[in-house]
Amino acid sequence: MKITINNHSYDAEKGNRLLDIARSNQEHIGYFCGGNSICQTCYIKVLEGAELLSPLSDEEKALLSDTLVQEGTRMACLTTIEKEGSIRIISLAEEVKRVFENNPLQLTEYAAKMGSESLAKFPDTMRLQAQRDFDLWQLISDVIHGIGDAVQLVLKVLAPKFSTNPKNDCRENITSCNPFQLSACCNGNTEQVNSEEPKHIAA
Numbered sequence: 001m002k003i004t005i006n007n008h009s010y011d012a013e014k015g016n017r018l019l020d021i022a023r024s025n026q027e028h029i030g031y032f033c034g035g036n037s038i039c040q041t042c043y044i045k046v047l048e049g050a051e052l053l054s055p056l057s058d059e060e061k062a063l064l065s066d067t068l069v070q071e072g073t074r075m076a077c078l079t080t081i082e083k084e085g086s087i088r089i090i091s092l093a094e095e096v097k098r099v100f101e102n103n104p105l106q107l108t109e110y111a112a113k114m115g116s117e118s119l120a121k122f123p124d125t126m127r128l129q130a131q132r133d134f135d136l137w138q139l140i141s142d143v144i145h146g147i148g149d150a151v152q153l154v155l156k157v158l159a160p161k162f163s164t165n166p167k168n169d170c171r172e173n174i175t176s177c178n179p180f181q182l183s184a185c186c187n188g189n190t191e192q193v194n195s196e197e198p199k200h201i202a203a
Contacts, residue, residue, distance in 0.1 A: 003087045004048075005029070006094040012081055018044060018053075018089065019076035029076060029091040040118070042076040043068075045095065049087035054080045062124040065117040 003012040005027045012021050019042050022029040030041025040063055046053065050072060060078050061069075081087065092114075099106050 001081075001084045001087075003081070004089070005044075006090055012087070014081050014084060016081050017077065018074070018079045018081070022076060022091070027091070028094045028097065030093050040075070041092070043092035044074055044076045044079075044089045045092075046072040046074055047088040047090060049085055052081060052083040052085045052087055054078075054082050062127070063121060065120045068117050 001012055001014075002009050003018075003021060004010075005018075005022055005025070008025070008027060010021055010025050010027075019029070021027075022042075029044065030039070043064075053074065056064075056069065056074070057078055060075050063075060064073055076089075076091070096107070096110065099110050
């Protein structure tokens with residue numbers, strides 16, 4: 001079956017956790033705690049196929065306000081696929097990105113809303129976390145991997161695509177350079193790139 005995350009389609013199977021599908025495909029989603037439902041950055045909104053997912057767990061009820069639940073918000077680290085069908089979701093990270101691109105002035109309102117909804121569930125969240133029994137070393141390992149994956153995702157977004165021009169002609173590619181370009185064309189070392197060009201010898 002297929003699942004659409006942030007308008008990108010991926011293969012999925014029953015039993016897959018939404019967070020794992022996103023991570024394996026380097027999709028834009030938060031998971032700094034490594035999927036241990038601590039950081040609460042893996043919020044996703046279910047746009048289609050909510051009935052195909054696992055029911056809302058007690059953990060999610062402690063972490064998500066009634067308003068967010070009514071809007072279709074789930075935690076990707078606590079939600080799995082239970083039935084086959086069409087599923088379409090958007091991550092909180094992607095939603096924030098779209099708000100910024102389309103109307104940056106709405107970011108303040110958006111942040112205020114999410115902060116208010118989180119604050120409303122703060123007591124329940126604290127009680128939940130206090131009752132949990134963590135394997136400390138496994139948690140640390142998960143957090144390190146989560147942060148590492150996040151860094152890779154950021155680099156993937158920022159890193160430019162290398163030129164496919166077989167001639168590697170700097171005169172043609174120099175206009176497409178950006179601050180993160182590492183090619184010789186963009187760092188001023190054009191002599192190395194064009195060293196194979198014939199040299200003109202004065203008569």
